[in-house]
Amino acid sequence: MRPALVVTLPPMGSLDDALAFAHRARELGADFLELRTDLHPLDRWSPAGLRAWMPLLVAQRGDVGIPASWEGAATLVDRPLSTTGRTTLASVHTARPLTTEEAVALWDGVDENARIKHVEPLGDLSSTQRLFRTQAALRELHGDRVTVLAMGELALPFRAVLAENNDLDYVALSDAWRSAPGQRLLQDARRTRDARDKTSRRLGILGSRIASSRSPRIHPQPFDRLELPDDTDVVALLPQLHPHYAGFAVTSPFKRTAARAVGADMPAVNTLVRLRNGWKGANTDVEGARVALRKLPDGPLTVLGNGGAADAIRAAFPERDIRVVRRAEVGVVSGVVVWTWPAHVAPPDGLRFDHATVGVIAYGPPAWSIAADVRARGGTPRMLGPAWFVAQARAQRRLWSEAA
Helix, strand or coil, X not given: CCCEEEEECCCCCCHHHHHHHHHHHHHCCCCEEEEECCCCCCCCCCCHHHHCCCCEEEECCCCCCCCHHHHHHCCEEEEECCCCCCCCXXXXXXXXXXXXXXXXXXXXXXXXXXEEEXXXXXXXXXXXXXXXXXXXXXXXXXXXXXXXXEECCCCHHHHHHHHHHCCEEEEECECCECCCCCCCEHHHHHHHHHCCCEEEEEXXXXXXXXXXXXHHXXXXXXXXXXXXXXXXXXXXXXHXXXXXXXXXXXXXXXXXXHHHHCCCCCCCCCEEEEECCEEEEECCHHHHHHHHHHHCCCCCEEEECCCHHHHHHHHHCCCCCEEXXXXXHCCEEEEEEEECCCCCCCCCCCCXXXXXXXXXXXXXXXXHHHHHHHHHCCCEEEECHHHHHHHHHHHHHHHHCCCC
């Protein structure tokens, strides 16, 4: 199956650690384990033991050559295009973004038996479509042996789309370490590649700290987990993703930013749907709130936090007595409460509950963490996250079915 999934071995203290990493990578579906000469002391241990677990791709980086023991254990040998020696994978890592014409000229005369790995910085967002033109041009000249990669904090969505026509896909085993900025997770790449039921419309979730999101597991594939920095310029990013994605789920911290980016008539959106000339924003969290909060007692409602979830709750219950409490205003809270802060946001030190029923709208491990905090502060948690999530996800599917 294509693309073949490559995980890079991080710096390891011992062969036992390296073997454990290789075992885990194979379990999760990696096809190759990459050993780079710039990451490992070449004389510390032989890679022969690793070869027993999975095929090895050994890569020369910098001026250090590939030891004979490494080359002998390798299925693929990656050397820079400019060097000599046996290679089954020729690679170029450019210092700047190239035009398609420059990239094509760079690979003129490459060994017809070698695979091609072309890596560039993502560059300015307005120039990102060049990567797809470069990939198409190189594939036309050199066939299916071509891999085109981008690197940078915002490279992940572009790498995910490029992977569909790449020979190799370099991915990360976990969030703990990435060999290049912009790599997606192995589990995400494998889920997309191996899905039996695929749609022609690519979808994804935009957010930060979304490792626990269940959206990629319940929506049709391909559905990309697009973990991006908090300060991402969503206004500049969305037009560049428009040709490649039919829609997005949007989560913290981009719900309000995305609403402004697409000119929505609401303060926050959690769903983007592709139109012919742009994006339509919607907030299916309103449906999620409408379903989930029915599990709480009636009466006045206190909402902790004034983000996108609070906007959805107010929209879902316009007639209800709702008090939104910001972090600076928090003290002792009683009655019926909804906690909207994400798990990674520490609540104010002074927050206490007095006979309060507290709805938790997160799910999975983050929800358990929040529930424990609620109990420690004197409240009784009610887990509303699954009901909220399912209701809003169903509404998202209906909206995405109408995408251009």
